[in-house]
């Protein structure tokens with residue numbers, strides 16, 4: 092903004108200010124009435140329609156699928172897309188913070204006098220891109236498979252064992268392919284079949300070596316299905 096533009100703006104501002112109404116009490120009055128209306132609607136809605144509560148929390152479940160509220164799906168997806176553990180703080184704290192700081196500082200680095208969107212192409216395009224990126228990430232987050240799901244292809248005879256592994260909480264400590272806990276407590280099982288024989292796998296799952304719990308409770312048949320499935324994992328798809 093050059094000196095002439097500034098002077099013009101200040102003159103216009105003076106004229107408008109003389110014509111206008113003071114903030115107190117006019118604007119305050121408007122805001123207060125609107126706030127009361129919104130609060131009233133909320134109170135009436137909660138009395139008439141009630142608020143839904145989910146099922147009671149079960150601290151012993153191992154199959155619970157944690158999901159954020161829909162308006163956090165884009166952050167959730169950002170976290171899923173970024174795999175290396177070292178970069179996780181960047182995704183969870185870094186990127187959102189940088190975006191907010193940039194937004195906060197906008198009046199300081201964007202000193203252009205233009206306000207019409209198409210005369211500020213950089214700001215407009217950036218804004219549209221951010222909205223598209225958030226919408227896309229929200230969509231991906233909303234349609235993401237459950238974390239108790241193994242995406243590696245499996246021959247039909249191993250499907251049963253795969254389902255048991257997916258549902259038994261193994262992925263809380265182990266990773267298989269893209270799924271499960273990368274860098275978790277237990278070793279990666281993607282190619283476990285090429286490392287130890289089926290009997291040793293069954294033995295591990297049955298007794299639970301070290302801090303791994305015993306899964307003897309699955310029963311002989313299920314343990315065999317799990318061992319067959321894991322033995323089929325040789326790291327090749």
Ligand code: HEC
Pocket residue numbers: 256259260261262263264265276277278283286287292295296300301302303304306317321
């Ligand atoms: C609480 C975390 C945890 C859970 C849950 C868990 N494991 Fe483990 N698992 C481990 C750890 C830790 C080890 C390594 C133990 C050791 O060698 O000291 C291990 C080892 C193994 C091994 C032997 C790997 C090798 O290279 O020798 C197999 C096979 C295995 N787990 C399969 C499973 C299966 C199948 C499930 C689910 C039914 C499961 N684990 C659930 C933590 C876990």
